[in-house]
Amino acid sequence: MYSYIGRRILITIPTLLLVSVFVFILQKLLPGDPILVLAGEERDPEVIAFLREKYRLNDPIPYQYFYWISSVLQGDFGISLRTNQPVLELIKEKLPVTIQLAVMAMIIAFVIGIPTGILSAIKKGTITDYLANIVALSGLSVPNFWLGIMLILLVSVNLGWLPASGYQPLFEDPIKSLQTMIMPAFVLGTALAATLMRHTRSAMLGVLKADYIRTARAKGLFESVVVLKHAFRNALLPIVTLSALLFGELLAGAVLTEQIFTIPGFGKLIVDAVFNRDYAVVQGVVLCTAVGFIFMNLLADVAYLVLNPRLRDQV
Amino acid sequence: MRKLTLAATMAALAVGVAPGISPATAADLRIGLQEDPDVLDPDQSRTFVGRIVYAAVCDKLVDITPDLEIIPQLATGWSWSDDGLTLTMDLREGVTFHDGTPFDAEAVKANIERSKTMPESRRKSELSSIETTQVTGSHQVKFTLASPDATLIAQFADRAGMMLSPTAAAEKGVELGLAPVCSGPFKFVERVQQDRIVLEKFDGYWNKDAIHIDKVTYLPIPDTTVRLANLRAGDLDMLERLAAPDAASVKGDSSLQYAEAVSLGYQGITVNVGNGDRAKNPLGEDPRIRQALELSIDREALNQVVFEGAFKPGNQSFPTTSPWYDKSLPMPARDVEKAKSLLKEAGYDKLEIEVQVANNPVQMQVMQVVQAMAAEAGFDVKIKATEFATLLQEQSAGNYQGSQIGWSGRVDPDGNIHQFMTCKGGINDSKYCNPEIDALLNAARQSTDNAVRKAKYDEARKILSKDLPIIYLYHQTWIWALSEKVEGFAAYPDGMIRLENVKIN
Numbered sequence: 030m031y032s033y034i035g036r037r038i039l040i041t042i043p044t045l046l047l048v049s050v051f052v053f054i055l056q057k058l059l060p061g062d063p064i065l066v067l068a069g070e071e072r073d074p075e076v077i078a079f080l081r082e083k084y085r086l087n088d089p090i091p092y093q094y095f096y097w098i099s100s101v102l103q104g105d106f107g108i109s110l111r112t113n114q115p116v117l118e119l120i121k122e123k124l125p126v127t128i129q130l131a132v133m134a135m136i137i138a139f140v141i142g143i144p145t146g147i148l149s150a151i152k153k154g155t156i157t158d159y160l161a162n163i164v165a166l167s168g169l170s171v172p173n174f175w176l177g178i179m180l181i182l183l184v185s186v187n188l189g190w191l192p193a194s195g196y197q198p199l200f201e202d203p204i205k206s207l208q209t210m211i212m213p214a215f216v217l218g219t220a221l222a223a224t225l226m227r228h229t230r231s232a233m234l235g236v237l238k239a240d241y242i243r244t245a246r247a248k249g250l251f252e253s254v255v256v257l258k259h260a261f262r263n264a265l266l267p268i269v270t271l272s273a274l275l276f277g278e279l280l281a282g283a284v285l286t287e288q289i290f291t292i293p294g295f296g297k298l299i300v301d302a303v304f305n306r307d308y309a310v311v312q313g314v315v316l317c318t319a320v321g322f323i324f325m326n327l328l329a330d331v332a333y334l335v336l337n338p339r340l341r342d343q344v
Numbered sequence: 345m346r347k348l349t350l351a352a353t354m355a356a357l358a359v360g361v362a363p364g365i366s367p368a369t370a371a372d373l374r375i376g377l378q379e380d381p382d383v384l385d386p387d388q389s390r391t392f393v394g395r396i397v398y399a400a401v402c403d404k405l406v407d408i409t410p411d412l413e414i415i416p417q418l419a420t421g422w423s424w425s426d427d428g429l430t431l432t433m434d435l436r437e438g439v440t441f442h443d444g445t446p447f448d449a450e451a452v453k454a455n456i457e458r459s460k461t462m463p464e465s466r467r468k469s470e471l472s473s474i475e476t477t478q479v480t481g482s483h484q485v486k487f488t489l490a491s492p493d494a495t496l497i498a499q500f501a502d503r504a505g506m507m508l509s510p511t512a513a514a515e516k517g518v519e520l521g522l523a524p525v526c527s528g529p530f531k532f533v534e535r536v537q538q539d540r541i542v543l544e545k546f547d548g549y550w551n552k553d554a555i556h557i558d559k560v561t562y563l564p565i566p567d568t569t570v571r572l573a574n575l576r577a578g579d580l581d582m583l584e585r586l587a588a589p590d591a592a593s594v595k596g597d598s599s600l601q602y603a604e605a606v607s608l609g610y611q612g613i614t615v616n617v618g619n620g621d622r623a624k625n626p627l628g629e630d631p632r633i634r635q636a637l638e639l640s641i642d643r644e645a646l647n648q649v650v651f652e653g654a655f656k657p658g659n660q661s662f663p664t665t666s667p668w669y670d671k672s673l674p675m676p677a678r679d680v681e682k683a684k685s686l687l688k689e690a691g692y693d694k695l696e697i698e699v700q701v702a703n704n705p706v707q708m709q710v711m712q713v714v715q716a717m718a719a720e721a722g723f724d725v726k727i728k729a730t731e732f733a734t735l736l737q738e739q740s741a742g743n744y745q746g747s748q749i750g751w752s753g754r755v756d757p758d759g760n761i762h763q764f765m766t767c768k769g770g771i772n773d774s775k776y777c778n779p780e781i782d783a784l785l786n787a788a789r790q791s792t793d794n795a796v797r798k799a800k801y802d803e804a805r806k807i808l809s810k811d812l813p814i815i816y817l818y819h820q821t822w823i824w825a826l827s828e829k830v831e832g833f834a835a836y837p838d839g840m841i842r843l844e845n846v847k848i849n
Contacts, residue, residue, distance in 0.1 A: 069390030
């Protein structure tokens with residue numbers, strides 16, 4: 030198993046290089062000149078020429094790429110054109126925020142999505158199933174930004190229960206941190222819960238029809254044991270894959286939700302960086318997100334091995 | 345059961361600990377900003393919001409009154425030589441920077457040098473007239489100019505006049521923008537990008553009796569609805585740039601206060617009249633067509649529809665409230681028939697024009713209203729929405745016919761007109777060029793007599809209102825919403841938040 034993981038990690042290296050090339054080129058294809066934005070309203074030609082030189086924007090694009098990637102390999106991600114802060118520092122600052130939001134959203138998604146998925150599978154065709162479906166569909170159809178603003182108006186402005194927005198680092202003040210994060214995590218979580226619920230339901234439906242479930246029931250096992258131990262464990266595989274992908278997506282930042290709740294995570298960082306053509310920041314964050322995504326995929330594959338003994342022999 | 349526990353935990357989180365959500369302590373002020381500022385170095389910075397933060401951190405040589413009069417701040421007095429080539433300034437004594445460095449003539453000299461010579465400096469053009477800065481006393485400096493420049497004093501009322509600690513500037517260089525060290529009423533504590541900027545009261549401030557706030561936190565919240573919701577929820581004490589459509593609801597809310605000031609800037613349509621091949625079209629070549637376009641627009645209606653009447657319609661580079669506004673050329677009333685006949689005179693019944701606009705909802709709406717109005721006069725306005733970085737690039741490269749863009753405005757009238765209308769103006773993207781205008785605007789820049797200057801601007805306006813390289817549409821109004829607890833806030837046309845005399849109860 031360890032050699033399998035080792036091999037998988039090796040494969041990520043060319044993947045990451047490819048990602049870095051794509052991000053770099055795509056950014057260069059964007060219209061809009063970062064230096065014009067950066068030079069300020071007056072757009073002094075002297076300043077423009079200096080900044081172009083300073084940020085090596087006069088060099089041919091392949092040179093620019095190699096210069097950047099070799100710095101990255103030495104641990105230097107460059108500085109933000111907009112604020113002069115080192116990109117690595119920005120990533121270190123935002124990553125915990127994004128991870129906290131992602132974890133909380135996933136917990137909410139699991140707690141809501143999986144039980145309702147199981148429930149609607151075993152109660153297929155009943156009123157419970159239909160209700161669960163309606164809830165799931167509305168979770169999917171309600172736009173994040175709308176739900177977010179409604180929650181702020183209701184919970185913060187009218188009821189005054191939670192702060193409307195902002196962020197508090199988890200380890201500085203855990204309670205305040207949870208208070209500021211619970212609404213955005215809920216907004217993200219409910220949408221994900223709907224997806225999870227639908228997938229859990231269909232995976233469970235597939236498994237519940239299998240012969241060994243009939244056998245388990247014939248043995249006289251309790252229904253709860255049949256459902257949770259025999260059926261659910263086998264239905265878990267697609268759910269694990271899906272969860273890993275959903276979590277990976279969350280790591281890329283939840284742009285709208287972060288914007289509404291003013292959470293200083295990756296989503297807000299990258300949107301601002303794209304609008305300001307803050308190349309180094311976009312590249313750094315995308316690369317970091319790609320690492321996160323690949324890692325989550327790797328984790329999903331390892332989880333497969335743990336969950337499914339048959340796969341262990343194949344690798 | 346598990347679900348129940350979770351629900352209980354969430355409820356406890358929401359209700360039980362709610363008193364822990366602190367409304368700010370007595371002298372703790374939280375301000376909602378529309379954007380996250382850029383680098384916090386007055387020499388390198390370029391954003392409007394950045395200047396709002398400087399208003400608390402960095403004192404300037406001079407300041408303005410709400411009526412745009414220049415008043416002393418770090419300079420206590422100044423005088424011009426008769427030929428207008430030397431400016432002598434007396435400096436305030438007993439002032440120290442946040443790091444303890446004393447403020448004196450040497451510090452001023454170092455600051456001016458930095459603004460003029462640091463390669464990253466965006467202040468070069470503002471101070472370009474200064475040839476030398478001489479220290480003529482421990483607290484007196486003499487600026488020698490290459491040519492008379494009446495705008496210089498007003499430049500000192502903004503970023504070019506902000507004084508940084510020379511010790512910190514020498515030590516940190518370009519990185520000073522990560523933690524600015526000035527001599528203002530508040531010193532920089534920390535910044536988390538896109539989250540907050542925290543300042544605390546500077547005990548050694550020369551005018552500390554006017555400061556009643558202990559700590560200021562600026563929170564960038566880009567969504568206007570959410571920014572207002574934060575104010576209503578008590579998470580903010582004040583916010584800048586309230587959306588015009590929310591003005592009525594804030595005015596009607598007894599727990600909030602409303603403040604406004606017409607800005608120094610403008611919004612308009614810049615027409616490409618000489619910037620490359622794309623200027624070669626009827627709109628760019630024939631002033632009658634630009635006049636027809638102007639006549640087809642009802643600026644008052646535009647203001648009502650898009651801004652619910654909160655902004656100021658305008659037809660000049662200065663707002664109607666400005667002493668520099670030429671009253672002999674008031675805003676023309678909409679006249680569709682005249683517009684049609686002008687268009688006909690130029691040889692067209694219908695004319696297609698393309699105007700680019702930044703793809704945010706407000707500016708898009710502005711152009712849609714213009715589009716609908718102009719259509720009645722025979723214009724088929726194609727709106728090209730692009731995001732701002734692209735719009736700027738196209739505009740500066742001349743790849744546009746019309747461009748809906750604005751200018752944040754300057755205290756001195758020269759800043760709103762010279763660089764746009766003179767042949768070699770640094771940001772003259774329409775590439776309008778008229779030697780007569782050059783002569784008038786250069787003369788206006790050189791006189792220190794306001795009556796002479798006004799006459800020159802008025803004369804230039806007579807020509808420009810026919811040539812119309814920029815069709816001015818409106819002047820933004822800065823709108824602030826404040827909690828009822830905040831006292832003593834004064835609205836300024838430069839949109840800054842000055843914290844002198846501001847109290848929070």
